[in-house]
Amino acid sequence: MRDNAPTWFEVLRREVKRSTGVVIEADRAAFAASRLAPIARDLGFPDIAHLCLAMMGPQRSRIHSKVIDAMMINETSFYRDKLPFEEFRGAIMPQLLNARSATRSLRIWSAACATGQEAYSLAMMFDEEARLFAGWRIEIIATDVSQSAIETARAGIYNQFQVQRGLPVSQLLRYFTRANDT
Numbered sequence: 001m002r003d004n005a006p007t008w009f010e011v012l013r014r015e016v017k018r019s020t021g022v023v024i025e026a027d028r029a030a031f032a033a034s035r036l037a038p039i040a041r042d043l044g045f046p047d048i049a050h051l052c053l054a055m056m057g058p059q060r061s062r063i064h065s066k067v068i069d070a071m072m073i074n075e076t077s078f079y080r081d082k083l084p085f086e087e088f089r090g091a092i093m094p095q096l097l098n099a100r101s102a103t104r105s106l107r108i109w110s111a112a113c114a115t116g117q118e119a120y121s122l123a124m125m126f127d128e129e130a131r132l133f134a135g136w137r138i139e140i141i142a143t144d145v146s147q148s149a150i151e152t153a154r155a156g157i158y159n160q161f162q163v164q165r166g167l168p169v170s171q172l173l174r175y176f177t178r179a180n181d182t
């Protein structure tokens with residue numbers, strides 16, 4: 001353990017790396033503290049050091065997923081990273097049409113979907129190409145280690161800011177329903 005690192009931070013970094021593969025950089029203690037302080041307070045711990053140590057003990061089941069969730073960066077948007085989506089439509093879709101013509105089925109995994117925009121972007125893209133995929137079975141599976149992100153993804157409710165990032169207006173009008181501010 002490094003001399004200048006708080007013990008709770010080393011415990012946290014090790015556990016996040018072990019359970020998700022995500023590396024928290026050594027200079028992110030202040031960031032971690034800002035994310036964990038509300039959880040420590042809500043769960044009745046005197047400080048984040050107690051919270052992080054308790055995460056490894058008998059109270060693990062009620063703490064672990066909340067701490068892991070808080071440490072994830074759920075940054076995403078519709079059609080985030082334009083190029084991969086363009087490649088998917090222009091190069092990969094035609095290949096899949098050919099390669100899967102016998103079974104006419106596809107299963108696509110958005111393995112770290114955050115709040116769901118990646119999976120919904122794919123769904124809209126397939127819907128726009130529905131003529132090519134008539135009669136096909138297409139599944140899009142979305143998973144994420146962050147429970148709060150998954151809940152948002154499942155709800156499929158996005159605010160103005162979220163739908164203004166990357167989503168063409170034509171798709172906004174076609175695939176979304178306005179409800180108050182969402």
Ligand SMILES: C[S@@+](CC[C@H](N)C(=O)[O-])C[C@H]1O[C@@H](n2cnc3c(N)ncnc32)[C@H](O)[C@@H]1O
Nearest residue numbers: 020072073074075076080112113114144145146
């Ligand atoms: C920056 S977001 C990317 C979201 C989306 N794939 C995109 O590119 O727009 C990274 C997501 O990875 C998730 N994540 C990190 N480690 C994970 C793991 N081991 N299993 C599942 N999801 C994980 C985080 O919770 C976060 O929501």
